[in-house]
Amino acid sequence: MALAAVRSGSPARQPRERGQGGQTQQSLKSAQTRARLIDATIRCIVKVGYANTTTPQVAAEAGLSRGAMLHHFENGSALIKAAIVELHEKRLRAFRRAADTENHDVEALVRAYWRQVQKPAFVAFHELALAARTHADLAKILQPLQIEYRERFNAQAVALFPEWQGQRERFDLAMTLSQTMLEGMAINVLTGAMAEAMVEPMLALLEEQIRAMNPNVSKNQPG
Amino acid sequence: MALAAVRSGSPARQPRERGQGGQTQQSLKSAQTRARLIDATIRCIVKVGYANTTTPQVAAEAGLSRGAMLHHFENGSALIKAAIVELHEKRLRAFRRAADTENHDVEALVRAYWRQVQKPAFVAFHELALAARTHADLAKILQPLQIEYRERFNAQAVALFPEWQGQRERFDLAMTLSQTMLEGMAINVLTGAMAEAMVEPMLALLEEQIRAMNPNVSKNQPG
């Protein structure tokens, strides 16, 4: 699935919209099918990797014929683009959800993000991010999303740790540290470059480090 | 270049060996050509990614015909295997070289490894490692090499930091921390997930952290 230029990120033939939420059964089924195709694409990327994700693969995974699939996405590229957007939103949703429900202490948040980077969505996104290195078209799509993700990440974190304000540099460093370590661990476990037994000690170390960086908490103070 | 089963990791037709270093001009040229092909493969992996590394690509990069290339490596898979072994040895060589020549203080070693993970060899290896996730054949080759690399990494590090012995767990943790952070940083910079401006502060933070973990050095003591 080579991802070339594609005119719009929409279906091959724009479905005729009904004014103000008047969903016809067709447009509803269309939306469902689109969602099924996007999910199938992500599942394929996780299962066989981005490089081996072919249009027949996705169609089979979605339980559709290739023809039907190309009716909804005029192009393989359009499908990939849609999958990327979906993945991005999925990551943002998971992030916001974690921030809403979890306790806002360091440990809970570290564990929450660790759980997140072990989900399929992270794997798929990394497949795409790495493929983008050698794929200008992909990179053009991913770059702004990466930036947005980083900004949201930081904005969310700022809201969770108001006491860090005033030392923005140190705060950004702590955020980058967390992201780098947790994502790096996830990838290294995935690729066998890191023994799984080291995960737990590393998480503890990260938590300790973050607490030590907090300017308003003196050393060894819990919480 | 799909990498399927292949009988041996050697040339299609074994060159007739001369007893004890009696190199004929042919066998010498053969070795050169083999090396050129392996280098071309690695360069291709870095340039266009593992997924898009095709046999015509490699042949063109090496300045040979595909026929000639398949004379030296009966299979595309054989070429990939050879490239993997070469990459592995390259990584080990670079590692040993750094350990021999650099100053053995924390900063010098951190910087040395940081330089290493920015080289093409690391990029190529990561491409392969990630591809191996969905490629059983590749994984079967890479897994033992990953383990050997980790072991060599640790063995070398033990030799460089004798004062850490006695606290082997803390030492292993420091090693894993370094590997995870530096490799994670390299990948995140590569994929645009991390701003390059954060590299320098992160390196400094890692150094600080490693020094703090050294059981024989009290806090804030330089060196």
Next chain:
DNA sequence: CATCAAAAACAAACATGATTGTTTCTTGAG
């Protein structure tokens, strides 16, 4: 030492299989 045949290096052509985008066709909703 001159010649020659075998083997290796290298090149090119071929057949196969897979993927892609397009087009044509059927069916069901509006």
Next chain:
DNA sequence: CTCAAGAAACAATCATGTTTGTTTTTGATG
């Protein structure tokens, strides 16, 4: 009746492995 959903067939492209052909070493022989 019109259009969208879905399916199937088609031509084009490309990478792969195989096969065949050409040139250069090489070591054996006369």
